[in-house]
Amino acid sequence: MTARYPFSAVVGHDDLRLALLLNAVHPGIGGVLVRGEKGTAKSTVVRALAALLPSVDVAPGCRFGCDPAAADPACPDGTHPVDEVRRRPARLVELPVGATEDRLVGSLDLERALTEGVRAYQPGLLAAAHRGVLYVDEVNLLHDHLVDLLLDAAAMGRAHVEREGVSVSHAASFLLVGTMNPEEGELRPQLLDRFGLTVHVAAARDVRTRAEVIRRRLAYEADSAGFAARWADADAELAERIAKARHALARVVLPDAELRRIAAVCAAFEVDGMRADLVVARTAVAHAAWRDADAVSEVDVEVAARLALPHRRRRDPFDEPGLDENQLAQALQDAAEHTEPDDDPEPPDGPGGGGSPEPEPGPDSGGPGDGAAPDTEPGGSGTASADQPPAVPAPAFRARLLEVPGIGEGAPGRRSRARARTGRVVRSSTVEGHGLHLAGTLTAAAPHQANRGRSGPGLVLRGEDLRRSVREGRESNLVLFAVDASGSMAARKRMAAVSGAVLSLLRDAYQRRDKVGMITFRGSGAELALPPTPSVEAAVARLRRLRTGGRTPLAEGLLTARRMLATERLRDPRRRPLLVVVTDGRATVGVGGDPVADAVRAAGLLAAEGVAAVVVDCEQGMIKLGLPARLAGALGAPCVRLAELSAERMAGVVRAARAA
Structure with a gap:
């Protein structure tokens, strides 16, 4: 058996090692989030921590790791004798990204249910991690429903299980440690804040340090037991220091x-x-x-x-x-x-404390996005030069959720509903799904036990009793932005508002692990400014370099989007697209006669192919022609004002393309 890499043998990563040691001293800190590029020994350091943790006293036979001196009165395994104590090392339990809900919180004991006919609870990983470490590698890729369960347990120190006729509550106090590669997406803000400390790790650029890393790793691979023995004294010294510091906390x-x-x-x-x-x-x-x-x-x-x-x-996923x-x-x-005490402290809300500060300008206070004064002529050709410098993006807001309707089967993500191998069980089925749906199988078999001659405990099962679990999760999508960069959009204040809105939607796509692409149209044609990519940072860079001016070839922009989506459908048929058209609708260049009619016909082609879309109406000024709404009607898509993209402005959730 290969010995675990010693904690003391890790080269560099001083902040990471210190953060882990401080959490070992005071588990109430709340865990560590380790961010870093691939190949930086994140997992190695975390796994090495287990050998340093002080051993714990547990009640013999308790599957939940209760301390006999302070046992959980609600422990599902009942009361424990205080005179019986077993000592074991603290556990490091790993939660894989592909884990199911049953594996995390526990479920009905399948063996006992089938052989003895009793309803018993089988503990999950949360029970195993009690009084130890719960380690989640690639925590940013964890399914949302598992994140919710993990958050609840971490916040309350208990796990509550209500499923398949089982109702159980048990202690689940653990040190949460997660590792992630930021290139693969960010964490949900709720989970991010739960981690007490965070450390960013990167490979050293110093040649001597890198050489020492290679030297030690090769020595470990050649003789792991001998290598671990050489560092045993240093690890033992650290473990003793952790135990000593734990006892010193109270003073x-x-x-x-x-x-x-x-x-x-x-x-x-x-x-x-x-x-x-x-x-x-x-x-x-x-x-x-x-x-x-x-x-x-x-x-x-x-x-x-x-x-x-x-x-x-x-404040922003794109911030360093x-x-x-x-x-x-x-x-x-x-x-x-x-640090010096006040001579006469005044309560914060007492006399002289002042009133509330003046509110910041919002969407309804005349800022960019709605109701601003017109910057261009109603005709739509605009007055800006053909190569106006890009406008400075307005401060981005928290974008509302735009979803593709229906249920897909795309790559795991956080945007639209999807059938998946992992996720929340929504029902049982005889023809679809993945894995055994235990409750459905037992329910189907139960009425037939007498006819099948059952005479003792256990159930008599037949093939027709088997039910599969239909699970529902979230998928990522291809979000394609078609951005009007023509002269009618080029006024500095207006383009700043558009850039701020698109930046907010890009941030949302980044957090939901979508692929994004960007088409811009101006002058006499359209161009694919950014081919579909998971790198949303590239889209942000293109947006900030966006040139504006010229006429509005809206039809060509939609046709270019149609061609690009057809190509992507061949490359990745399971990833459903969402087209976001950002325009004021004032088409001035067509492919035939009437530019607006050409744009409506192009939108109809997209609608006929079932492309989910949303139109962002950027029309401003005293005179509004309602062209974006007409375009949205042809697409079979909702039309939202620029300001309505803000989650703070409107309650509820926008469904980007409503079912017909």
Whole structure:
């Protein structure tokens, strides 16, 4: 058996090792998210942590790892004798990306149900991870329904199971550690904030460091047991230090001055909520215990802020991750004035506290997107030059969800409904689905037991009793943007609003793991500005370099989109497309006679092929011709105003293409 790579033998990655050790000292910190490029030993370091964790006392025979000294009174395995104790190493439980809901939370014990005819609960990975580490590799690719279950358990320290006639609640307190490659997509904000600390790892560029990594890895592969033995003393020393720091936690003092420093630093970085302040405080206490200090000092707060704030200050998926060291130093310096207690503190809402600040301009306050003054002539040809510099994108908002109707079978993602091998079980079936639907099978067999001569425990099953699980998840789509870059759209204020809206939709596509493409049309034709790609960053770069001006060849833009979608349908027939047309509808160039009629005919061709679409109406000014709505009617698609793309502006969910 191959020995596990020693934690002490890892070269570099100082922040990662420190973050893991501090969580081992104080599990209440909330776990670690490890971000980094492929091949940087993320998984190796996390798995090596298991050997350093202190052993735990468990009740013999308890499948949920209860501590006999403080057993869970609601443990499904009943009460445990306090005089019987078994000691075992803390577990590191891995949750694979393709895991099912049954595997995570547990399910009906199939063996006992079929052989004994009893309804019993089989624990899942959450029970196995109790008082240990739950490790999720590629956590950003985890299915949404599993993320929801994981969040609930991590927040409450308990897992609640209500399925297949089983109702169980058990303790599930664990250290959550996840690794991810940012190139493959970002995490949902709810899950991202649950991780106490985050670390970005990258391969060293120093030649000597890289050479040492290779030297140690080759030595480990040649003789893993001998290599582990050479580092055993160093690992044992770390394990002893973790145990010592755990015992020292209770005596570490968090002075009021340092508490105010923590609050001031978090306020300076404008993090959302109060979880950041609590995590920084817990991490600072753990770091003080780790260095064997009796009280938290500024150095502990600095380390804690560097590990706890980077993923909480990130406002946009396209923002560079990380924390600027100069900004942190400045925030700590500015926070020094808050370390002295106020002589006469005033309550925040007391007299003199002032009223509410003036509201920021929103979609209804005359900003870009709706109701702005006209910037061009009603004719639609525009007054801008043919190569006007690109407008500066407006601040992006949180885009509403645009979905493809129906149920697909595309690649796993987070946009539209889809049938999948993994996902939430929605029903049983005799002809479709994947895997055994146990409850449906037992229900189908139960009425026939007497006729089949059953005389004891267990069920008599026949082939016709078997039912399959029909599961539903989410798929990713091909989101194709057709952006009007003509002169009628080229006014600086208007194009800034359009760019901000498209940037918001691109951000949404990034988070939902879609492929994106972009077609722009202006002058006398259309061009494929960005072939379909999973790299949404490339689309953002093209958008920021977008040139505007000239006439409006709307029909040619739609026909180009039709040709591109036909090609993509051959390449990836299971990935359903969503066409997002961003225009004011004022076509001035056609392929025949009437430019508007040509655009409507082109839209009809797309509708006949079943292409799901949404039209973003960018028409502004005192005179509105209603051309985008006419185009949307031909496409069989909804027409939304630019401002209506904001999730904050309208309640509910936009269905991008309604079923006929």
